[in-house]
Amino acid sequence: MTQGVELTAEQLAGVLERAECLHDADAIEAALNRLGEQITAVMADTRPLVLGVMTGAIVPMGRLLNRLDFPLEIDYIHATRYHKTTTGRELVWLARPQTPLRDRHVLIVDDILDEGHTFRGLIDECLEHGAASVHTAVLADKPNAGRVPGLAADFVGLTVPERYVFGAGMDYKGYLRNVDAIYAADPADED
Numbered sequence: 489m490t491q492g493v494e495l496t497a498e499q500l501a502g503v504l505e506r507a508e509c510l511h512d513a514d515a516i517e518a519a520l521n522r523l524g525e526q527i528t529a530v531m532a533d534t535r536p537l538v539l540g541v542m543t544g545a546i547v548p549m550g551r552l553l554n555r556l557d558f559p560l561e562i563d564y565i566h567a568t569r570y571h572k573t574t575t576g577r578e579l580v581w582l583a584r585p586q587t588p589l590r591d592r593h594v595l596i597v598d599d600i601l602d603e604g605h606t607f608r609g610l611i612d613e614c615l616e617h618g619a620a621s622v623h624t625a626v627l628a629d630k631p632n633a634g635r636v637p638g639l640a641a642d643f644v645g646l647t648v649p650e651r652y653v654f655g656a657g658m659d660y661k662g663y664l665r666n667v668d669a670i671y672a673a674d675p676a677d678e679d
Protein backbone atom coordinates (compact mmCIF):
# COMPACT_ATOMS: atom_id res chain seq x y z
CA MET A 489 0.00 0.00 0.00
CA THR A 490 0.98 3.67 0.23
CA GLN A 491 4.55 4.29 1.32
CA GLY A 492 4.96 7.05 3.88
CA VAL A 493 7.33 9.65 2.45
CA GLU A 494 8.37 12.32 4.91
CA LEU A 495 9.55 15.44 3.14
CA THR A 496 10.08 18.82 4.74
CA ALA A 497 9.02 22.12 3.17
CA GLU A 498 12.73 22.90 2.71
CA GLN A 499 13.36 19.62 0.88
CA LEU A 500 10.38 20.23 -1.41
CA ALA A 501 11.55 23.77 -2.14
CA GLY A 502 14.90 22.26 -3.14
CA VAL A 503 13.24 19.74 -5.46
CA LEU A 504 11.34 22.56 -7.16
CA GLU A 505 14.44 24.75 -7.36
CA ARG A 506 16.49 22.01 -9.04
CA ALA A 507 13.69 20.91 -11.40
CA GLU A 508 13.44 21.91 -15.04
CA CYS A 509 10.25 23.66 -16.15
CA LEU A 510 8.92 21.86 -19.24
CA HIS A 511 5.53 23.53 -19.68
CA ASP A 512 4.54 26.77 -17.96
CA ALA A 513 1.07 27.87 -16.82
CA ASP A 514 0.25 29.43 -20.20
CA ALA A 515 1.16 26.23 -22.04
CA ILE A 516 -1.08 24.22 -19.72
CA GLU A 517 -3.95 26.64 -20.23
CA ALA A 518 -3.58 26.39 -24.01
CA ALA A 519 -3.37 22.58 -23.84
CA LEU A 520 -6.57 22.40 -21.78
CA ASN A 521 -8.31 24.64 -24.33
CA ARG A 522 -7.24 22.32 -27.14
CA LEU A 523 -8.32 19.24 -25.18
CA GLY A 524 -11.71 20.80 -24.49
CA GLU A 525 -12.26 21.54 -28.16
CA GLN A 526 -11.16 18.10 -29.32
CA ILE A 527 -13.25 16.23 -26.75
CA THR A 528 -16.27 18.40 -27.53
CA ALA A 529 -15.96 17.65 -31.24
CA VAL A 530 -16.03 13.90 -30.61
CA MET A 531 -18.18 13.44 -27.49
CA ALA A 532 -20.65 16.34 -27.22
CA ASP A 533 -23.59 14.22 -28.37
CA THR A 534 -22.79 11.12 -26.30
CA ARG A 535 -23.88 12.25 -22.79
CA PRO A 536 -20.64 10.73 -21.49
CA LEU A 537 -19.66 9.51 -18.07
CA VAL A 538 -16.39 11.26 -17.28
CA LEU A 539 -14.21 9.20 -14.93
CA GLY A 540 -11.30 10.86 -13.19
CA VAL A 541 -8.42 8.64 -12.10
CA MET A 542 -7.60 9.66 -8.57
CA THR A 543 -5.51 11.23 -7.34
CA GLY A 544 -3.67 12.83 -10.22
CA ALA A 545 -6.76 13.65 -12.29
CA ILE A 546 -8.11 16.09 -9.71
CA VAL A 547 -6.38 19.16 -11.10
CA PRO A 548 -6.60 18.58 -14.88
CA MET A 549 -10.08 17.10 -14.71
CA GLY A 550 -11.53 20.03 -12.77
CA ARG A 551 -10.01 22.47 -15.23
CA LEU A 552 -11.09 20.42 -18.25
CA LEU A 553 -14.70 20.10 -17.10
CA ASN A 554 -15.11 23.87 -17.28
CA ARG A 555 -14.38 23.57 -20.98
CA LEU A 556 -16.93 20.85 -21.73
CA ASP A 557 -20.21 22.64 -22.34
CA PHE A 558 -22.54 19.68 -22.92
CA PRO A 559 -24.46 17.15 -20.77
CA LEU A 560 -22.18 14.76 -18.90
CA GLU A 561 -21.90 12.89 -15.61
CA ILE A 562 -18.84 12.73 -13.39
CA ASP A 563 -17.51 9.86 -11.30
CA TYR A 564 -14.08 8.68 -10.25
CA ILE A 565 -11.84 5.66 -10.13
CA HIS A 566 -9.05 5.30 -7.63
CA ALA A 567 -6.28 3.12 -8.94
CA THR A 568 -2.60 3.61 -8.33
CA ARG A 569 0.67 1.93 -9.21
CA TYR A 570 3.27 4.46 -8.08
CA HIS A 571 2.27 4.72 -4.39
CA LYS A 572 3.95 8.12 -3.87
CA THR A 573 7.21 6.78 -5.30
CA THR A 574 8.79 7.44 -8.70
CA THR A 575 8.65 3.82 -9.94
CA GLY A 576 5.53 2.01 -11.17
CA ARG A 577 4.51 -1.36 -9.77
CA GLU A 578 1.31 -3.41 -9.90
CA LEU A 579 -2.02 -1.61 -10.32
CA VAL A 580 -3.88 -1.45 -7.01
CA TRP A 581 -7.63 -0.72 -7.05
CA LEU A 582 -8.78 1.55 -4.21
CA ALA A 583 -12.22 2.46 -5.62
CA ARG A 584 -14.17 1.35 -8.64
CA PRO A 585 -16.76 3.66 -10.27
CA GLN A 586 -20.16 3.53 -8.59
CA THR A 587 -22.11 4.71 -11.65
CA PRO A 588 -23.29 1.79 -13.84
CA LEU A 589 -21.16 1.65 -16.97
CA ARG A 590 -23.44 -0.49 -19.13
CA ASP A 591 -24.13 1.19 -22.49
CA ARG A 592 -22.39 4.40 -21.38
CA HIS A 593 -19.86 6.32 -23.40
CA VAL A 594 -16.98 6.72 -20.99
CA LEU A 595 -14.21 9.31 -20.98
CA ILE A 596 -11.34 8.44 -18.65
CA VAL A 597 -9.30 11.50 -17.64
CA ASP A 598 -5.85 11.32 -16.09
CA ASP A 599 -2.88 13.56 -15.51
CA ILE A 600 -0.27 11.41 -17.28
CA LEU A 601 0.07 8.40 -19.53
CA ASP A 602 3.40 6.68 -18.99
CA GLU A 603 3.80 2.91 -19.47
CA GLY A 604 0.06 2.58 -19.88
CA HIS A 605 -0.69 -0.19 -17.41
CA THR A 606 -3.11 2.06 -15.55
CA PHE A 607 -5.12 2.92 -18.67
CA ARG A 608 -5.00 -0.68 -19.92
CA GLY A 609 -6.50 -1.90 -16.64
CA LEU A 610 -9.12 0.84 -16.51
CA ILE A 611 -10.20 0.50 -20.15
CA ASP A 612 -10.53 -3.27 -19.79
CA GLU A 613 -12.56 -2.84 -16.59
CA CYS A 614 -14.96 -0.39 -18.28
CA LEU A 615 -15.46 -2.67 -21.28
CA GLU A 616 -15.99 -5.71 -19.02
CA HIS A 617 -18.76 -3.75 -17.30
CA GLY A 618 -20.52 -3.07 -20.60
CA ALA A 619 -19.40 0.44 -21.57
CA ALA A 620 -20.54 1.33 -25.10
CA SER A 621 -17.25 3.09 -25.79
CA VAL A 622 -14.19 4.19 -23.84
CA HIS A 623 -12.12 7.26 -24.72
CA THR A 624 -9.08 8.46 -22.80
CA ALA A 625 -7.71 11.96 -22.20
CA VAL A 626 -4.43 12.94 -20.55
CA LEU A 627 -2.85 16.25 -19.85
CA ALA A 628 0.65 14.79 -20.31
CA ASP A 629 1.75 11.95 -22.57
CA LYS A 630 5.18 10.42 -21.93
CA PRO A 631 6.01 8.22 -24.96
CA ASN A 632 8.44 5.45 -24.00
CA ALA A 633 9.68 2.05 -25.09
CA GLY A 634 8.03 0.36 -22.10
CA ARG A 635 4.52 1.40 -23.21
CA VAL A 636 1.87 -1.32 -23.25
CA PRO A 637 1.75 -2.33 -26.95
CA GLY A 638 -0.86 -0.50 -28.97
CA LEU A 639 -1.93 1.79 -26.15
CA ALA A 640 -2.32 5.51 -26.88
CA ALA A 641 -4.57 8.20 -25.41
CA ASP A 642 -7.35 9.51 -27.64
CA PHE A 643 -6.85 13.09 -26.46
CA VAL A 644 -3.42 14.40 -25.44
CA GLY A 645 -2.67 17.84 -24.02
CA LEU A 646 1.13 17.96 -23.91
CA THR A 647 4.08 15.66 -24.45
CA VAL A 648 6.77 15.18 -21.82
CA PRO A 649 10.16 13.48 -22.08
CA GLU A 650 11.12 10.22 -20.38
CA ARG A 651 11.83 11.83 -17.03
CA TYR A 652 9.93 11.92 -13.76
CA VAL A 653 7.60 14.89 -14.02
CA PHE A 654 5.39 16.69 -11.52
CA GLY A 655 2.97 19.60 -11.25
CA ALA A 656 -0.48 20.22 -12.82
CA GLY A 657 -1.88 17.30 -10.82
CA MET A 658 1.18 15.06 -10.96
CA ASP A 659 2.93 14.42 -7.70
CA TYR A 660 6.49 14.39 -6.48
CA LYS A 661 6.31 11.71 -3.78
CA GLY A 662 2.80 12.83 -2.88
CA TYR A 663 3.51 16.57 -3.02
CA LEU A 664 3.69 19.40 -5.56
CA ARG A 665 0.53 18.39 -7.46
CA ASN A 666 -0.71 21.96 -6.96
CA VAL A 667 2.16 23.61 -8.86
CA ASP A 668 0.78 25.38 -11.96
CA ALA A 669 3.43 24.17 -14.41
CA ILE A 670 4.94 20.83 -15.41
CA TYR A 671 8.48 20.20 -14.19
CA ALA A 672 10.98 17.39 -14.69
CA ALA A 673 12.65 16.42 -11.44
CA ASP A 674 16.42 16.65 -11.28
CA PRO A 675 17.80 13.10 -11.79
CA ALA A 676 19.32 13.29 -8.32
CA ASP A 677 15.82 13.74 -6.87
CA GLU A 678 14.30 10.79 -8.68
CA ASP A 679 15.15 8.07 -6.14
Ligand SMILES: O=P(O)(O)OC[C@H]1O[C@H](OP(=O)(O)OP(=O)(O)O)[C@H](O)[C@@H]1O
Pocket residue numbers: 541542543544545567568569570571572576598599600601602603604605606607658659
Ligand atom coordinates in the same frame (compact mmCIF):
# COMPACT_ATOMS: atom_id res chain seq x y z
O1 LIG B 1 0.84 4.83 -17.50
P1 LIG B 1 1.28 4.31 -16.16
O2 LIG B 1 2.74 3.93 -16.13
O3 LIG B 1 0.39 3.24 -15.64
O4 LIG B 1 1.23 5.54 -15.15
C1 LIG B 1 0.21 6.49 -15.17
C2 LIG B 1 -0.43 6.58 -13.82
O5 LIG B 1 0.54 6.95 -12.85
C3 LIG B 1 0.01 8.01 -12.06
O6 LIG B 1 -0.78 7.51 -11.04
P2 LIG B 1 -0.19 7.00 -9.65
O7 LIG B 1 -0.23 5.52 -9.62
O8 LIG B 1 1.13 7.66 -9.39
O9 LIG B 1 -1.26 7.54 -8.64
P3 LIG B 1 -1.69 9.06 -8.37
O10 LIG B 1 -2.77 9.38 -9.37
O11 LIG B 1 -2.20 9.04 -6.98
O12 LIG B 1 -0.50 9.94 -8.57
C4 LIG B 1 -0.86 8.78 -13.02
O13 LIG B 1 -1.81 9.55 -12.33
C5 LIG B 1 -1.48 7.70 -13.85
O14 LIG B 1 -2.70 7.23 -13.28
Ligand SMILES: Nc1nc2[nH]cnc2c(=O)[nH]1
Pocket residue numbers: 570576600601602603651652653654658659660
Ligand atom coordinates in the same frame (compact mmCIF):
# COMPACT_ATOMS: atom_id res chain seq x y z
N1 LIG C 1 4.02 12.29 -10.94
C1 LIG C 1 4.25 11.38 -11.89
N2 LIG C 1 3.47 10.30 -11.94
C2 LIG C 1 3.74 9.43 -12.92
N3 LIG C 1 3.14 8.26 -13.21
C3 LIG C 1 3.77 7.75 -14.26
N4 LIG C 1 4.78 8.52 -14.65
C4 LIG C 1 4.78 9.58 -13.83
C5 LIG C 1 5.59 10.76 -13.76
O1 LIG C 1 6.53 11.01 -14.52
N5 LIG C 1 5.26 11.61 -12.76
